[in-house]
Structures are given as structure tokens and as C-alpha cells.
Amino acid sequence: GQQLNQSPQSMFIQEGEDVSMNCTSSSIFNTWLWYKQEPGEGPVLLIALYKAGELTSNGRLTAQFGITRKDSFLNISASIPSDVGIYFCAGSSGSARQLTFGSGTQLTVLP
């Protein structure tokens, strides 16, 4: 089945630093999504990408849909304490009405 490799697994950064994480897939996806999950809550959608090569921003967040359609990255600029959480990539392909999730990146922002 489809698998998503998300890296890094965890990151410890200083407040104000930029962050980058990525996902690669063994299969082609038509949609890439990035979610953030905080303790005790469900994932919250951050950015959605629908086209190969697409670069989309949401405030300090920027994500790109790789041109091979097998990868995506998420950048967070000038990190702040409220960026703490687990970030997940997710993809879907064809007419599949399901999301395949990466294993998550645990982000810790140190003051």
C-alpha cells in the first residue's frame, strides 16, 4: 500500500528560527495536505495543495507540491511558541476518498 515517509520525526528549535519538514511517497498523489495536531485535539488543516509544483502560503507557513507528485515540504518562518505541536502531511490519489498520513513531526519551540 501507499506509504508516506515524513522527516524529521522531531525538531527542537529556538524561537524565531525557521523550520522545514518534508514528506516523500512511494506513489503519486493528486493532493497534498498539511495538518497540525495539538494535545487532546484532532488535526487542523494548515495548507492544501492540488497541483504539481504549486507553492502555497498561509501566514508564516509555506508548502509546496513536488513536481514529481511524490513529495511535499512545509516551511515555517520565524517560529513562535504557539507553533508547538505535531505536524502531519497527508496525501490522496485518484478517486480515493481517503487520506494517507505521514508519521508526523513533533515540533518544540524553545524560548
Added chain:
Amino acid sequence: KAGVTQTPRYLIKTRGQQVTLSCSPISGHRSVSWYQQTPGQGLQFLFEYFSETQRNKGNFPGRFSGRQFSNSRSEMNVSTLELGDSALYLCASSLGRRDYGYGYTFGSGTRLTVV
């Protein structure tokens, strides 16, 4: 507008019992999907319902089942609970159209503990 509501938030069950979880989607959303989240396996797709019909199913045993009602509310049932069924069960709703990607809104989940 109200988000996706899942009840109950926490549940403790004994091995061998069965459990029913409930999900009320965002008003107007006709698609409801269920995911299981565990530390070991991460987020895994269970099934998706649209207009009371199961459209897609993940790779879970038949003990896991679901249904959707005419008002789009959905329930999932797990029978003969096993210790490994302990997880956070998440429900997500969407409009169910081709652009469903950005329509996926998750609830806060139901934390099921099997003892």
C-alpha cells in the same frame, strides 16, 4: 458554524465488549470519514460514508463497522474489543465533492481505552 462533534470524548471498555462512537458533521457536510490514531501505527483510515452509503473502506477487520444516518450523523461500532483497539478515533467531515481535500475537518476525537 459548529465544528465536527464527537461523543463521548473518553471511554473505557473491557476486552470482549463492544462500543459505539458518534460523530456529528459540520452542517451541510455529507461525507464522514473515520480514522484510528495510535502511537505505533499513526493515523489510519477506517471508512468513509456519503449519503448513508459506505464509499471506501480501509484495511481493518470486520469487527469495525459504521453507518451514516439521513441527517449525515455517523456512528462507528467496534465489536469484541481487543487491547490493541485502544486508540484515539477521529471523525472528519467534508462536502464530499471533488474538492474534498480542503473540506476535511476533524473532530477532537474519542479516546478509547480497552482494559
